[in-house]
Amino acid sequence: MNIVNYLSEKARKLTPYVAGLQPKNLGFIKLNTNENPYPPSPKVTEALKNADIAKLKLYPNSDSSALCEAISERLGVKPENVFCGNGSDEVLALTFQAFFSGKDNIIMPEISYGFYPVWSEIYDVTAKPVPMGEGFIINTRDYKSGNGVTLANPNTPTGIALNIEEVEDIVKNNPDGVVVIDEAYIDFAKATSAIGLSKKYSNLLVVRTFSKSYSLAGLRVGFAVGNNELIDALQRVKNAFNSYPLDILAQTGAKAAIGDIDYFEETRKRIIETRMKTVDNLNELGYDVLDSQANFIFMHAENAKELYEYLFSDKILVRYWDKPRIDEFLRVTIGTDIEMEAFIQCVKQFLKEKPMKQQ
Amino acid sequence: MNIVNYLSEKARKLTPYVAGLQPKNLGFIKLNTNENPYPPSPKVTEALKNADIAKLKLYPNSDSSALCEAISERLGVKPENVFCGNGSDEVLALTFQAFFSGKDNIIMPEISYGFYPVWSEIYDVTAKPVPMGEGFIINTRDYKSGNGVTLANPNTPTGIALNIEEVEDIVKNNPDGVVVIDEAYIDFAKATSAIGLSKKYSNLLVVRTFSKSYSLAGLRVGFAVGNNELIDALQRVKNAFNSYPLDILAQTGAKAAIGDIDYFEETRKRIIETRMKTVDNLNELGYDVLDSQANFIFMHAENAKELYEYLFSDKILVRYWDKPRIDEFLRVTIGTDIEMEAFIQCVKQFLKEKPMKQQ
Numbered sequence: 001m002n003i004v005n006y007l008s009e010k011a012r013k014l015t016p017y018v019a020g021l022q023p024k025n026l027g028f029i030k031l032n033t034n035e036n037p038y039p040p041s042p043k044v045t046e047a048l049k050n051a052d053i054a055k056l057k058l059y060p061n062s063d064s065s066a067l068c069e070a071i072s073e074r075l076g077v078k079p080e081n082v083f084c085g086n087g088s089d090e091v092l093a094l095t096f097q098a099f100f101s102g103k104d105n106i107i108m109p110e111i112s113y114g115f116y117p118v119w120s121e122i123y124d125v126t127a128k129p130v131p132m133g134e135g136f137i138i139n140t141r142d143y144k145s146g147n148g149v150t151l152a153n154p155n156t157p158t159g160i161a162l163n164i165e166e167v168e169d170i171v172k173n174n175p176d177g178v179v180v181i182d183e184a185y186i187d188f189a190k191a192t193s194a195i196g197l198s199k200k201y202s203n204l205l206v207v208r209t210f211s212k213s214y215s216l217a218g219l220r221v222g223f224a225v226g227n228n229e230l231i232d233a234l235q236r237v238k239n240a241f242n243s244y245p246l247d248i249l250a251q252t253g254a255k256a257a258i259g260d261i262d263y264f265e266e267t268r269k270r271i272i273e274t275r276m277k278t279v280d281n282l283n284e285l286g287y288d289v290l291d292s293q294a295n296f297i298f299m300h301a302e303n304a305k306e307l308y309e310y311l312f313s314d315k316i317l318v319r320y321w322d323k324p325r326i327d328e329f330l331r332v333t334i335g336t337d338i339e340m341e342a343f344i345q346c347v348k349q350f351l352k353e354k355p356m357k358q359q
Numbered sequence: 360m361n362i363v364n365y366l367s368e369k370a371r372k373l374t375p376y377v378a379g380l381q382p383k384n385l386g387f388i389k390l391n392t393n394e395n396p397y398p399p400s401p402k403v404t405e406a407l408k409n410a411d412i413a414k415l416k417l418y419p420n421s422d423s424s425a426l427c428e429a430i431s432e433r434l435g436v437k438p439e440n441v442f443c444g445n446g447s448d449e450v451l452a453l454t455f456q457a458f459f460s461g462k463d464n465i466i467m468p469e470i471s472y473g474f475y476p477v478w479s480e481i482y483d484v485t486a487k488p489v490p491m492g493e494g495f496i497i498n499t500r501d502y503k504s505g506n507g508v509t510l511a512n513p514n515t516p517t518g519i520a521l522n523i524e525e526v527e528d529i530v531k532n533n534p535d536g537v538v539v540i541d542e543a544y545i546d547f548a549k550a551t552s553a554i555g556l557s558k559k560y561s562n563l564l565v566v567r568t569f570s571k572s573y574s575l576a577g578l579r580v581g582f583a584v585g586n587n588e589l590i591d592a593l594q595r596v597k598n599a600f601n602s603y604p605l606d607i608l609a610q611t612g613a614k615a616a617i618g619d620i621d622y623f624e625e626t627r628k629r630i631i632e633t634r635m636k637t638v639d640n641l642n643e644l645g646y647d648v649l650d651s652q653a654n655f656i657f658m659h660a661e662n663a664k665e666l667y668e669y670l671f672s673d674k675i676l677v678r679y680w681d682k683p684r685i686d687e688f689l690r691v692t693i694g695t696d697i698e699m700e701a702f703i704q705c706v707k708q709f710l711k712e713k714p715m716k717q718q
Contacts, residue, residue, distance in 0.1 A: 003561055003588040006537045008460035016598035022418055030417070039413035048412055048608070054398035056577035056612065058389070059381055059570070086445060086601065093600040097481075101367035115602075122456075122599050178365045202362055211418070218415035218607035229362040239375035240481050241452040241474075242445065248577035249407070249608045253415065 010122060017118045020319055029342055031333040032317040034296050036215040041263040047256035051249060060248045070255045071223055075195055080228040083235065084246055088184055088209035088222030093119055095205060095224065098233045099178040100125045100148045107146035109138055111326060113156050113182065136160055136290065143170045148177035154185045157331040159292030161191040171201045178230065181206050187213035187268050189293035195225050202227040212295055213268055214257040221246065221254040271295050275334045281344045286356055296333045302357060304328050310350045316343055369481060376477045379678050388701055390692040391676040393655050395574035400622040406615035410608060419607045422594065429614045430582055434554055439587040442594065443605055447543055447568035447581030452478055454564060454583065457592045458537040459484045459507045466505035468497055470685060472515050472541065495519055495649065502529045507536035513544045516690040518651030520550040530560045537589065539564050546572035546627050548652035554584050561586040571654055572627055573616040580605065580613040630654050634693045640703045645715055655692045661716060663687050669709045675702055
């Protein structure tokens with residue numbers, strides 16, 4: 001029997017999300033998956049080195065209570081307003097299952113996080129992708145009367161952010177559905193987080209991650225903040241397929257990370273400064289860069305694919321998508337000053353060999 | 360608007376699995392969730408203490424390649440025959456999605472792991488529960504011509520195991536579907552693992568966990584072994600909802616655990632010996648105990664609920680289900696000799712206060 005016959009209809013149809021390369025050999029300057037160039041807080045190292053390994057024989061606290069409490073203290077909400085999962089990917093996947101599964105008219109930007117269409121497919125969600133305006137602008141008037149909305153703010157891969165009034169408009173204009181604001185990159189933004197609004201609107205769910213601003217991509221921790229009944233629903237769905245989701249060390253490390261505000265502020269500030277410097281340098285070279293409020297930039301380049309390959313051959317990894325509307329752009333994660341200097345030098349070299357056709 | 364209206368149909372209908380208590384305060388003898396009473400191997404401690412915490416800023420290897428390789432070496436299969444996930448719960452949930460979703464006639468024992476019916480509900484699987492024979496025996500003749508089969512071997516909560524010929528019969532008699540053998544407890548059994556058969560039968564998937572025999576419940580690592588096309592299908596489904604599932608420390612710890620065969624053999628042997636001693640002691644007191652090949656026993660007690668509560672008041676936690684057919688049983692995890700001695704003493708005390716009505 002052909003093995004494909006064993007597969008469920010769903011598994012056969014799936015088009016999985018393709019993540020950025022994680023090269024095994026070192027020596028690459030890795031500017032392709034929006035990781036933080038700085039290591040986690042020394043308090044994370046301390047907490048993990050002091051962790052009682054013998055306790056790993058026991059199941060973890062299934063609700064990550066201590067971590068939820070630390071997050072709630074830090075963000076000024078209650079522990080019952082916080083839900084933790086294995087990275088914001090899992091939190092978002094559960095969110096789709098809990099609030100969007102089987103529904104139509106779930107509004108999302110045409111260009112955004114590549115997982116939204118994949119989850120729509122797997123969880124029987126009829127997405128309503130909204131075309132974007134000139135310059136990849138999200139026009140809040142297009143986000144009305146949905147059975148749900150999902151939106152990355154700042155958006156990816158553009159880095160552009162809505163301000164808090166615009167987010168509130170969307171939340172108000174979609175009273176019949178849950179509005180999910182995916183704030184993976186908000187800590188690098190001037191824009192205000194929507195977490196404050198979650199006390200006012202019971203249909204708002206804000207999703208966050210430890211992967212970017214807390215330098216913990218390798219630990220897989222994300223969370224959601226919202227009305228406690230929305231959080232209950234996420235718990236329900238989570239408990240339906242995995243009794244003990246976050247391992248003990250992940251809970252321990254994330255808790256230590258969120259407790260170290262000074263380190264967080266310092267690394268976040270450094271990344272924002274490096275971003276501004278990088279954008280200036282690219283502008284000087286003649287490149288247009290979208291107004292980024294994230295830890296990456298989205299730069300226009302007529303010959304984006306060639307530039308991608310040129311950088312790759314110099315062991316600098318950035319992200320390129322061969323897709324309509326964005327095939328003349330590169331997404332470049334902000335690394336350290338030294339890494340970005342190497343990136344700029346390589347771009348300069350490329351320009352010497354292949355000058356721009358037009359300014 | 361009432362928040363229940365935000366929920367998907369699926370989320371509304373869900374009856375989540377209820378896991379055993381994880382008491383926060385210490386002082387309990389915890390014999391209720393089949394954890395290993397011994398700490399993880401010293402090699403796990405060493406590997407985790409030496410882990411490079413700075414690397415947590417990067418995403419993990421998304422396929423857990425190094426861990427899959429270590430598992431494959433240990434079990435005599437190829438790395439492409441191994442799939443890793445966040446505990447066997449996640450591996451099994453993905454298995455249901457990949458092979459059973461949307462199908463009917465998925466055969467499973469009437470009494471088995473409580474998650475099977477929950478996953479059936481969430482993933483649109485029409486389960487065909489098979490009534491069990493006298494003494495909770497699984498009769499292989501009842502497991503034929505399904506669109507899939509899922510079976511815990513040894514079974515839970517009974518602890519009873521099929522021998523390898525019986526497992527092979529089931530695999531042969533269900534050529535049109537995937538047969539999932541959930542071997543969470545096989546390392547405590549006389550029965551042979553079905554992993555060897557997976558080379559012969561492309562419809563066999565064996566699921567395992569690090570939670571029990573490797574003392575790593577707190578690290579959340581499970582895996583599946585099978586034909587590489589079945590493994591590919593699991594990867595596909597996994598990649599559709601979470602790009603980087605196992606965190607770096609979980610991969611590191613599990614890899615160290617599977618490399619320490621001596622420690623594994625020693626702790627496993629100790630648990631089997633303690634189980635035999637515990638069964639003897641209970642038999643002497645007049646209790647019938649099913650023939651367990653797991654790290655727990657399923658003992659008959661007319662007044663099971665009372666005994667459960669008596670033990671609880673003495674700070675000994677075991678598992679009781681108020682459900683038809685099993686409401687006169689307790690499932691008791693095998694702890695250390697000292698813990699089981701305390702358990703037996705408490706049962707003796709109970710018998711003094713409430714002697715058995717009949718032998």
